[in-house]
Amino acid sequence: METLKCSETLSISNHRVFSSDLNEHDTVFGGKTLMTIDDNSSIAASRVARIETVTASIDQVNFILPFGLQDSMCTESYVSGVGSRSIEVFTKIIGEHLKTGKRFLGLTCFSTFVVTDKEIVLPGVVPDTDEAEYVCSGYHDRQAERLEKLMKQEQFNKNISLKFPWQK
Numbered sequence: 001m002e003t004l005k006c007s008e009t010l011s012i013s014n015h016r017v018f019s020s021d022l023n024e025h026d027t028v029f030g031g032k033t034l035m036t037i038d039d040n041s042s043i044a045a046s047r048v049a050r051i052e053t054v055t056a057s058i059d060q061v062n063f064i065l066p067f068g069l070q071d072s073m074c075t076e077s078y079v080s081g082v083g084s085r086s087i088e089v090f091t092k093i094i095g096e097h098l099k100t101g102k103r104f105l106g107l108t109c110f111s112t113f114v115v116t117d118k119e120i121v122l123p124g125v126v127p128d129t130d131e132a133e134y135v136c137s138g139y140h141d142r143q144a145e146r147l148e149k150l151m152k153q154e155q156f157n158k159n160i161s162l163k164f165p166w167q168k
Helices: 030-049 130-137 139-158
Strands: 003-005 011-016 053-063 071-082 086-097 103-115 124-126
Touching: 011 030, 030 053, 030 071, 030 086, 030 103, 053 086, 053 139, 071 103, 071 124, 071 130, 071 139, 086 139, 130 139
Parallel strands: 003 124
Antiparallel strands: 011 071, 053 103, 071 086, 086 103
């Protein structure tokens, strides 16, 4: 089976926080952060699949510290596990206070992408840093949790009404 190093899937983007990025708390609007995660992590997933992938879920988002004006956001995403059709991507966003140079961990996240071609054989990934070794070591547990949640979600979806709200 073909394998790739996690670093070969790495996608990095940087963004300086401007006032137009802020919410009423003077921190970066969460929706903008989620968009950044999806944009960046989709590149990492594509580096494994090399065909079209779609976002299946943003499984776990941990907002650790907020980003504010005069901060930069360095988003790093890499593939942390591969299933038969699914690709798990780990994303972290490191903040930097641009006036002081102090760096901080602002966010961590796991996303899942799926390939649209059911015949493709995805390569595996091999961790090549201490961080990637730690992150990848939990892949199988997270995959099992996702499958369990998926089954519950399917049952949940069966009980959600599609009627217009004004119809009883």
